[in-house]
Amino acid sequence: MSAATPTAPVTIHTQRPGVPFTRLVLVELRKMFNTRSGFWLIASSLIISVIAAIIVILVVPDESLTFGLFGAAFGTPLALFLPIIAALAVTSEWSQRSGLVTFTLAPHRGAVIGAKAVASIIVAIVAILFAFAVGALGNVVGAAVNGIDPVWNLEPLDLFYLFLGNVLGLLIGFMFGVLLRNSAAAVVAYLVYSFVLPAILSILAELQDWFRDLQPWVDFGFAQTPLFEGGLSGEQWAQLAVSGSIWFVIPMIVGVWSVLRAEVK
Amino acid sequence: MITVEHLTKTYGAFRAVDDVSFSCKPGTVTGFLGPNGAGKSTSMRIMAGLTIPDSGSATIGGVNYRDIPNPGTQVGVLLDASAQHAGRTGREILTLSALTMGLPKSRVDEMLDLVSLSPSESKRRVKNYSLGMRQRLGIANALLGDPKILILDEPANGLDPAGIHWMRSLLRAYANQGGTVLLSSHLLHEIEIIADEIIVIGNGKIVAQGTKAELLEGAGAYVQAADNAALAAALAQAGFTAGAKGDGLSVDAEPAQIGQVAAAAGLALVELRGADSAGLEDMFLQLTATTQREGVVTTGGVA
Numbered sequence: 318m319s320a321a322t323p324t325a326p327v328t329i330h331t332q333r334p335g336v337p338f339t340r341l342v343l344v345e346l347r348k349m350f351n352t353r354s355g356f357w358l359i360a361s362s363l364i365i366s367v368i369a370a371i372i373v374i375l376v377v378p379d380e381s382l383t384f385g386l387f388g389a390a391f392g393t394p395l396a397l398f399l400p401i402i403a404a405l406a407v408t409s410e411w412s413q414r415s416g417l418v419t420f421t422l423a424p425h426r427g428a429v430i431g432a433k434a435v436a437s438i439i440v441a442i443v444a445i446l447f448a449f450a451v452g453a454l455g456n457v458v459g460a461a462v463n464g465i466d467p468v469w470n471l472e473p474l475d476l477f478y479l480f481l482g483n484v485l486g487l488l489i490g491f492m493f494g495v496l497l498r499n500s501a502a503a504v505v506a507y508l509v510y511s512f513v514l515p516a517i518l519s520i521l522a523e524l525q526d527w528f529r530d531l532q533p534w535v536d537f538g539f540a541q542t543p544l545f546e547g548g549l550s551g552e553q554w555a556q557l558a559v560s561g562s563i564w565f566v567i568p569m570i571v572g573v574w575s576v577l578r579a580e581v582k
Numbered sequence: 583m584i585t586v587e588h589l590t591k592t593y594g595a596f597r598a599v600d601d602v603s604f605s606c607k608p609g610t611v612t613g614f615l616g617p618n619g620a621g622k623s624t625s626m627r628i629m630a631g632l633t634i635p636d637s638g639s640a641t642i643g644g645v646n647y648r649d650i651p652n653p654g655t656q657v658g659v660l661l662d663a664s665a666q667h668a669g670r671t672g673r674e675i676l677t678l679s680a681l682t683m684g685l686p687k688s689r690v691d692e693m694l695d696l697v698s699l700s701p702s703e704s705k706r707r708v709k710n711y712s713l714g715m716r717q718r719l720g721i722a723n724a725l726l727g728d729p730k731i732l733i734l735d736e737p738a739n740g741l742d743p744a745g746i747h748w749m750r751s752l753l754r755a756y757a758n759q760g761g762t763v764l765l766s767s768h769l770l771h772e773i774e775i776i777a778d779e780i781i782v783i784g785n786g787k788i789v790a791q792g793t794k795a796e797l798l799e800g801a802g803a804y805v806q807a808a809d810n811a812a813l814a815a816a817l818a819q820a821g822f823t824a825g826a827k828g829d830g831l832s833v834d835a836e837p838a839q840i841g842q843v844a845a846a847a848g849l850a851l852v853e854l855r856g857a858d859s860a861g862l863e864d865m866f867l868q869l870t871a872t873t874q875r876e877g878v879v880t881t882g883g884v885a
Contacts, residue, residue: 328583328608328656328730328762329643335651336682344681351678352669414665417632418675418723421659422682424631424648581632 336423341432342439349406349440358405359440362398366391366448370455374462382459383468387452388479395441395448396483400490400511403437404503407494407576412501416581426577434491441487445480482544485565486511492565495572498579510564515539537564583608584629584731584764589638591624598624599635600786606764606779608730611757613777614766615866621786622766623661626735629764630659642731654683658724658732663716663740668709672699672719675708676726683727693722698748713740721749732756734765738772750776770866782866790865797865798857803837806830806853807844816847 349355369390377386407430410416423429460467471479489510493503515538522532532539533553537560543549549557584606591599599621606612614622627633629640631647642650642657650656666675676690694704697718708716717740724732732753738746753763753776767773773780774794782790782797790797806829807813814831817824820843822835830853833840837856844851857864 329645329650330656331645331649331651333651333655336684340682340684344678347678347681348667351674352667354669409667413667413669414662415667417661417665418679419682420632421630421661422654422679424650424653578634580627580634582627 335425336428338428338432341423341428342435345406345429345432345436346439348409349402349436355402355405358398358402359444362394362402363444363447365394365398367451369394370451374455374459377459379463379465382456382463382465383470384452384456385468385470385475387455387459388449388471388475390455391448391452392479392483395444396486399437399441399444399483399487400493400507401504402440402490403434403487404490404494404507405500406433406437407491408498408500408503411498411581414582420581427573430495430573430576434488437487437491438484441484442480445483449476478544478549482541485541485544488569489565492569492572495576496568497572498576511538534559535563537561583643583762584612584640584733585642585644586625586629586640587638589625589628589635589640591621591628591633591635597786599628601638602783602786602788603638604781604788604791606762608760608762609757610778611753611763611765611776612779612781613773614764614781614783615768615770615773616766616783617768620768620783622768622783623735625783626659626661626733626764626766629733630657630661632661652683652727654679654729655685655727656729656731658727658729658734660720660724660732660734660737662735663713663720663737666708666716666719669707671705671707672711672715673704675719676704676722679723679726685727689726693726696725696752697722714742714745717741718745721752730760731762732764734763736767737765738767738769738776746772770863774862794862798862802832802834803840803854803856804828804830805833805837805840805844805851805855808850808852812847813844813849813851816843816849 349359370387373382373387373390410419419429420426456467456469490503490507493506493510497503497506515536518528518532518536518539522529522536533556534540537557540553540557540560543553544557586605587603589599589602590597602621602625604612614625616622624633625640628635629642629647640647647653647657653659670678673690673694676693677687680687680690694701699715699718699722703711703715708719711719717737721734721737724734738749741749753765757763757778765773765776777794779793780791780797781788804827805813805824810826810831814824817831817833817835817840820839822833822839822843824831824833826832837854840854841851844854
């Protein structure tokens with residue numbers, strides 16, 4: 318039956334402009350807010366940082382009220398939420414199966430995954446700036462309420478490290494997202510990775526001498542602590558790089574590679 | 583123009599798509615017909631670049647799907663109407679697609695209007711949609727970029743009779759304007775009223791393809807005579823096999839041949855007709871018999 322078919326005009330244009338990366342980033346940003354769950358996940362991380370600032374003002378003795386303390390108070394909820402937000406940005410395409418449309422409209426999956434990473438980082442930047450603002454406000458208000466001068470004991474470099482630490486945490490969540498592509502599994506894996514694994518490794522370090530020297534090199538969480546405490550030595554940077562390769566870079570590469578190959582169904 | 587050549591995809595020991603080749607021409611609606619699990623959806627996912635085939639190729643206008651720039655504006659795809667984030671509104675889902683393709687927001691309203699989703703329905707979250715509403719949303723999403731080629735997997739599934747009629751007119755008009763449409767279904771009657779060309783797939787293999795008339799060629803005829811036994815004897819003498827069917831006979835011959843036999847034997851006929859959709863149904867069940875989950879018996883059957 319195909320014998321007598323007249324030659325059909327080619328209907329596909331290959332020279333048209335593709336979907337630009339910036340548009341993908343905007344779409345991915347929108348996706349993070351346009352579901353109730355996504356919106357409230359982000360909103361609650363900010364709300365909790367405000368509550369944390371208020372609690373600090375109410376319960377902490379006057380002489381201890383410093384910007385550094387506020388930093389720790391608002392930094393903790395963010396450090397917990399941002400990685401989950403990033404993981405869900407990836408996994409929802411599979412768990413909710415919306416990837417069938419997403420990857421049909423933008424078949425270059427690497428670009429979509431990249432756009433998700435950029436969108437997550439943009440959300441992190443805004444959230445961290447918001448938290449800094451809340452912390453600063455809390456510091457000023459706390460000092461005024463207690464009739465003392467506000468103590469600004471965080472250097473710009475400290476803030477930078479705090480920021481870097483949060484972005485790194487977010488990327489770890491993202492890594493579990495691409496590696497597991499399942500919302501529940503990614504969140505559980507991230508929580509185990511962040512809270513259970515460090516405990517096991519520190520117990521191991523206490524019990525085994527040989528591991529104590531090795532720990533900074535293989536325990537990524539341990540190697541990250543200086544980020545939140547401001548300042549890394551040369552050796553600490555090296556430890557961060559080595560442990561990061563094991564626990565972050567290699568799994569991320571495997572995850573992204575599998576996302577590019579995985580069947581979307 | 584969709585061209586599929588020697589497409590094969592296996593999952594472990596299971597061969598979901600087995601050496602499938604066909605093409606869909608502009609200006610026609612091609613129906614992809616097969617029972618559940620026959621390989622229709624896998625083939626369509628491969629066409630849209632979501633699944634990598636083991637061998638063979640699927641190209642659209644001679645190009646791999648992944649190489650089509652901004653593909654939503656050139657190929658409309660609906661693979662599973664239920665595969666949407668349940669927490670988004672229908673309007674939001676179309677808005678995301680419009681943003682990705684770089685289309686104005688007004689296009690979203692046009693499409694909602696086209697598929698008859700009211701403004702209030704469009705603001706509801708998809709988890710509260712019926713299957714029919716999801717199908718309408720999915721069709722709106724596929725048509726959003728005004729593509730010239732459509733790939734729709736089970737688009738009529740869940741639509742009410744009026745909805746199926748609406749979709750048939752829509753796809754017909756679309757093909758008449760030079761569009762290429764490939765749609766799948768496991769229901770014969772849906773396909774036969776919409777499609778110009780029918781591709782029957784079973785167990786991952788194409789078992790028949792052609793127009794409805796071509797598929798019915800050689801499917802035999804139905805005849806009822808005043809004396810069925812005498813006619814059966816006359817037909818047997820002329821070398822045609824006849825079996826009982828309903829109140830008459832199912833004969834492996836063209837109606838004209840049967841008429842001649844009856845005239846020569848001087849037998850009066852009550853009814854004589856070529857195989858119709860019931861014949862197509864029989865044929866469909868026969869062709870896919872090996873892949874059916876139920877051991878359907880097709881002989882004798884209900885007329």
